[in-house]
Amino acid sequence: MSEAKSRQNRKRYDRRRRQFVRVCEAQNWRCCYCGTETELGIDGPTCATREEVKARSAGGSRELTNTVMACARCNSTRMAGDAFAFYRGVRVGMSVGGAR
Numbered sequence: 399m400s401e402a403k404s405r406q407n408r409k410r411y412d413r414r415r416r417q418f419v420r421v422c423e424a425q426n427w428r429c430c431y432c433g434t435e436t437e438l439g440i441d442g443p444t445c446a447t448r449e450e451v452k453a454r455s456a457g458g459s460r461e462l463t464n465t466v467m468a469c470a471r472c473n474s475t476r477m478a479g480d481a482f483a484f485y486r487g488v489r490v491g492m493s494v495g496g497a498r
């Protein structure tokens with residue numbers, strides 16, 4: 399890859415990252431599904447991850463309007479399932495299993 403091209407990719411990456419940080423801040427750094435506190439750039443289930451409300455495999459876009467932040471655990475559990483069904487599942491599981 400040429401020097402100029404990798405610089406451009408880097409810029410695009412930074413812009414997407416800044417957008418994502420705004421999403422995290424808007425959610426007060428809490429997972430949109432389970433409400434757990436998250437952090438960016440850590441290794442573990444509470445890592446903040448970018449989540450498409452409508453999975454891209456189902457035609458969802460990468461735009462901010464289709465982006466929420468979920469913890470790594472919810473993100474990997476949900477896979478490409480329906481976001482709202484998953485949300486209900488997490489909430490119901492919480493009320494059945496008690497406080498986590």
Ligand SMILES: [Zn+2]
Pocket residue numbers: 429430431432433434468469470471472473
């Ligand atoms: Zn979560």
